[in-house]
Amino acid sequence: xxxxxxxNGETRSVDAAADTPLLWVLRDELRLTGSKFGCGxxxxxxxxxxxxxxxxxxxxxxxxxxxxxxVTTIEGLKGDVADAVHAAWAKHDAPQCGYCQSGQVMTAxxxxxxxxxxxxxxxxxxxxxxxxxxxxxxxxxxxxADASDTIGG
Amino acid sequence: MTAVQQxxxxxxxxxxxxxxxxxxxxxxxxxxxxxxxxxxxPRPFDPNAFVHVGADDIVTVLVKHIEFGQGPWTGxxxxxxEELDADWSKVRAEHAPSDPKLYGDPGFxxxxxxxxxxxxxxYDLMRKAGAAARGMLVAAAARAWNAPASDIRVENGMLIYxxxxxxxxxxxxxxxxxxxxxxxxxxxxxxxxxxxxxxxPKLDTAAKSxxxxxxxxxxxxxxxxxxxxxxxxxxxxxxxxxxxxxxxAVPGVVDVRQIGSGVAVFGRNTYAALQGRKVLKVTWDxxxxxxxxxxxxxxxxxxxxxxxxAVAHAQGDVDAALAAAAxxxxxxxxxxxxxxxxxxxxxxxxxxxxxxxxxVWLGSQSVTIDHQTIADACGIGMDKVKLNIMLAxxxxxxxAQPVSDFAxxxxxxxxxxxxxxxxxxxxxxxxxxRGGFYRPLSxxxxxxxxxxxxxxxxxxxxxxxxxxxxxxxxxxxxIQDGVDGGLVEGASEIPYAVPNIxxxxxxxxxxxxxxxxxxxxxxxxxxxxxxxIDELLEKAGKDAxxxxxxxxxxxxxxxxxxxxxxxxxADWRAARPAxxxxxxxxxxxxxxxxxxxxxxxxxDGAPKVHKxxxxxxxxxxxxxxxxxxxxxxxxxxxxSAILFNELQLGQGGAIMxxxxxxxxxxxxxxxxxxxxxxxxxxxxxxxxxxxxxPPIGPAVANAVRKLTGEPVRRPPFVRSMTA
Ligand code: FES
Ligand code: FES
Numbered sequence: 001x002x003x004x005x006x007x008n009g010e011t012r013s014v015d016a017a018a019d020t021p022l023l024w025v026l027r028d029e030l031r032l033t034g035s036k037f038g039c040g041x042x043x044x045x046x047x048x049x050x051x052x053x054x055x056x057x058x059x060x061x062x063x064x065x066x067x068x069x070x071v072t073t074i075e076g077l078k079g080d081v082a083d084a085v086h087a088a089w090a091k092h093d094a095p096q097c098g099y100c101q102s103g104q105v106m107t108a109x110x111x112x113x114x115x116x117x118x119x120x121x122x123x124x125x126x127x128x129x130x131x132x133x134x135x136x137x138x139x140x141x142x143x144x145a146d147a148s149d150t151i152g153g
Numbered sequence: 154m155t156a157v158q159q160x161x162x163x164x165x166x167x168x169x170x171x172x173x174x175x176x177x178x179x180x181x182x183x184x185x186x187x188x189x190x191x192x193x194x195p196r197p198f199d200p201n202a203f204v205h206v207g208a209d210d211i212v213t214v215l216v217k218h219i220e221f222g223q224g225p226w227t228g229x230x231x232x233x234x235e236e237l238d239a240d241w242s243k244v245r246a247e248h249a250p251s252d253p254k255l256y257g258d259p260g261f262x263x264x265x266x267x268x269x270x271x272x273x274x275x276y277d278l279m280r281k282a283g284a285a286a287r288g289m290l291v292a293a294a295a296r297a298w299n300a301p302a303s304d305i306r307v308e309n310g311m312l313i314y315x316x317x318x319x320x321x322x323x324x325x326x327x328x329x330x331x332x333x334x335x336x337x338x339x340x341x342x343x344x345x346x347x348x349x350x351x352x353x354p355k356l357d358t359a360a361k362s363x364x365x366x367x368x369x370x371x372x373x374x375x376x377x378x379x380x381x382x383x384x385x386x387x388x389x390x391x392x393x394x395x396x397x398x399x400x401x402a403v404p405g406v407v408d409v410r411q412i413g414s415g416v417a418v419f420g421r422n423t424y425a426a427l428q429g430r431k432v433l434k435v436t437w438d439x440x441x442x443x444x445x446x447x448x449x450x451x452x453x454x455x456x457x458x459x460x461x462x463a464v465a466h467a468q469g470d471v472d473a474a475l476a477a478a479a480x481x482x483x484x485x486x487x488x489x490x491x492x493x494x495x496x497x498x499x500x501x502x503x504x505x506x507x508x509x510x511x512x513v514w515l516g517s518q519s520v521t522i523d524h525q526t527i528a529d530a531c532g533i534g535m536d537k538v539k540l541n542i543m544l545a546x547x548x549x550x551x552x553a554q555p556v557s558d559f560a561x562x563x564x565x566x567x568x569x570x571x572x573x574x575x576x577x578x579x580x581x582x583x584x585x586x587r588g589g590f591y592r593p594l595s596x597x598x599x600x601x602x603x604x605x606x607x608x609x610x611x612x613x614x615x616x617x618x619x620x621x622x623x624x625x626x627x628x629x630x631x632i633q634d635g636v637d638g639g640l641v642e643g644a645s646e647i648p649y650a651v652p653n654i655x656x657x658x659x660x661x662x663x664x665x666x667x668x669x670x671x672x673x674x675x676x677x678x679x680x681x682x683x684x685x686i687d688e689l690l691e692k693a694g695k696d697a698x699x700x701x702x703x704x705x706x707x708x709x710x711x712x713x714x715x716x717x718x719x720x721x722x723a724d725w726r727a728a729r730p731a732x733x734x735x736x737x738x739x740x741x742x743x744x745x746x747x748x749x750x751x752x753x754x755x756x757d758g759a760p761k762v763h764k765x766x767x768x769x770x771x772x773x774x775x776x777x778x779x780x781x782x783x784x785x786x787x788x789x790x791x792x793s794a795i796l797f798n799e800l801q802l803g804q805g806g807a808i809m810x811x812x813x814x815x816x817x818x819x820x821x822x823x824x825x826x827x828x829x830x831x832x833x834x835x836x837x838x839x840x841x842x843x844x845x846x847p848p849i850g851p852a853v854a855n856a857v858r859k860l861t862g863e864p865v866r867r868p869p870f871v872r873s874m875t876a
Contacts, residue, residue: 017404020424028379028422033371034364036546037423038496039582043813046496074364089362093354093778096222096786098361099496099546105362124822131813133496133547134222135789137824139782 005066007032008076018064023047025063026073034074034102038131045130048103048110049073055110057129074102081112084150088143096134104130108144116151118144202255203282204233206290210310210322212239214279215249217256217264218271219518219552220357221495221545222786223842224779225271227355229279231775235347236283236339239321240310246356248542253521263521267553267669269743269840272775276838277339284337286328293327294319342773342835351777357544369543372502372514374575378407378419379426380566381579383435385415387806388589389442389664392416392435399432409433410569414558417566423579443664444806447594447799451487454596454617454661458485462615462657463635465645469653474611478602480692481611484685486599486866488677489799491592491670492816497546498585501563503527504575510537511567515560516545518552522626526557530564531572549671549790551590555625558590558666586816587808591800592670593619595640595677599685602653607693609686609704612651614644616658616678621667623660635660639669643678643847648709648741649686649701665802671790672843675742679847680795680854680868683738687855688864697737697855698725705739711770711832712741715748718768718830723750730754733763736856740847744839745771746832749788749848751825753856759871760857762792762825765849770832771839780841781829787845788827793819795850795868 004013007030014029021040026032026049035058038046042057049058050072085108088094095101104127111118111126118126123144132140205213214233218225226246234244249256253264259274287307294312295302306313310321347353360366385391395416397409405425410417416435420426445453475481502514511531517523517540528535545552554560563578570576580588595618602611618640622631631638636645637660645656670676690700698720706713716739723735732754739748750766767784774780797817801809810816854865 016424024422024424027371028373028424031373032364033367033373036368036496037370037498037579039813040427041582041812041814044496044582044818077363086362090354090358093358093782095355095358095361096224096782097496097545097547098222098357098366099368101361102364127821131496131818131820133494133549133790133793133818135786135793135819135824136782137789137819137821138785138827140821141824 007071022061023058045103048106084147088147092139092143094139100132206325208322217249218266221548232279233283236280237287238307251524251540269843285333288334289328289331292331293324369500377575379423381426382415387442390437390439393438396434400429403429412565447802457617457659458598458615462659464657465636465641466656471653471655474653475602479605480603482601484599486597493549493551495547499559499580502577503567512539514541519554523560527564550669583811589666590668593667611653614656620660642674649704672846675847679740680850683851712746715768719748722766734856734859736852738848738851742844745844749852751852764826768830772836773838783841784829784845788849791846791849
């Protein structure tokens, strides 16, 4: 069935069953491969996208639930907060294998858009759903703090 | 070792070649051209197989090791760029093609990444490659400018002579015609500007922060099918039959086929394949399956540990020393099966190619074995297989396959559906957690003796576990006289001067496939040695740091150096809040030396690790920031396992865990603060991908024992403390 959804500012029409997880539509149909598959059950955050600015796990979000909503993927990130996050990620050379990092970046941007000056507990809470098996957490924490400083300045 | 054996034999013969290990591999020369995709611009300047300089000034380093986060792309490129005096902003890295003659590991003889060996085996080689390229560029410039080569300077990607200067690219074509110097001189360490530079940016950070980096899962081909495989719920079970009617009725499911490892469902897209697999009915023949629970296996292993096994190391007379000891300490340890759970579940893409060959995209770590296995499964020669080595989302040992399990599965799936259309094999997290090739379950028996003055006079250690070398090409290399180096490493060579020692092992067999897991034997032997010595020192009334140093300073001075440094960083003797304690552990592994001090408190019956001070001696520090990152990563990955992870087999052998909800991973809020110090050294560089891991478990355990009075001898902690 044809479903229309708005991804990264563009309206796209895809042929998929309404219960298809957004992740597979993004990857298989739209070839937006920045969002990754890590668990399929909302446990790892590798598939994190923004729906109306909120971080969401695309692996458990049925595409049929997104009519009229704005989906942003890592490919469509832009703006001051995204720039600050990318700069901080580069400064700290945060990624190791990199596979989780789209999700980490999406989580960081969603957090800082909403809470530009997060307390450590806000960071803990925002990242509670993002696993990094390489354990780049020390650098993620520093990079989020740095990005927060930049957007504040 | 070892017979030289032709690699182009069938896999059976290859694996079955009794006593022989592959040390030489003959490959058709044309494979060397595999690095570039068809249609790539020809590369004008190829001083050797490791570096290309393009007319566009871009210096491309071909990296013989797979990049999955441990840093060989940046690391090996650093070595080349240093001697070449390249402009770092023009340096790129890519994976070298499959060619064991050019890129084989000097020890294994096959192209492989492992043993934290990338920097260790590349330090001279890659610097020579850079220096050779530099020599050829200089020779070309000297010829063009009619100048003596010795008067030409090279700076940051430029060739300079008097008032003339030109970028590398302008001499790339001409340099290709110059002979490569055979033994070019290398810089003195005092002249290094990239090696040892903590601010050198990694080459792959940008692509990995924007979603642009391509992993195997991101490869799509026209007309590609996605395959998921239903695997058995018990190890050793085989397909008895299946009913695919319901699966075939799922829209988008194209085919259902039995392959060696289970039943493959092929979908036009991922969701169709997954939905099809859900309703597929498979019956299993469990006659040769593992039916013991992991509890039972642990009991069996500990029973075996009552007897001394094949001796890995002996000195003095441990029996007499134990009998004469004033105080003795006995301890049994059990370590669980562990899955590696790399962030990218295992996957592969295989597509038909021109001339009856195939093209493969794979996060290939055992490159040569994967290559051969795929060729065999497709019934073609290795020269008909173009293997693209992809960035991989972690490995931790899982991809270092002696039997190429998932590459074989992908090739079998491709053939089963006709061999004429692209197929992507995708494992789900459940396939991964339940897929075997675990860190082996091991049992340990320790007996220690102190004399009346509190000196440690006896140390007996029996290690029991499966060997991951059994029935693999690595068997004759890794198992000698009944001793598996991968089982006893770290136990057979303790850093402490003890007069009477006996360390032995029993190699067990079973249907659960096991494999090296980040830091291999040290994952358990490091824990055992470092917690047992801590208990013995405590019994002797000695301080954990001073007591270790007294026994270690002579025998292992570099490890002692890291211990002194870490203790100083942590301010070991300073008072802590009453609810916190420090624990320390020092482990030498893969030629590197690491000590960690952990500050721990207990919360809700589980340890909370606040901070870790880590000192590492890995010789010359090529990339200090990558070294620090690998220490952080080793600590986090090790903590995940030691705090939470255990892969259990239940009654009847059924696998109990399946995904991150029951095989937990450390999260950001559980990650301690980490301070890393790198010991200054001019020794040859050694690896850091694994050595950061072994000390963290015992450091935490030693702190926990101070807080609770109870040793933890059966990790994970969370289970041990709540059981
Ligand atoms: S893949 Fe969606 S949370 Fe793991
Ligand atoms: S960088 Fe590898 S999983 Fe996060």
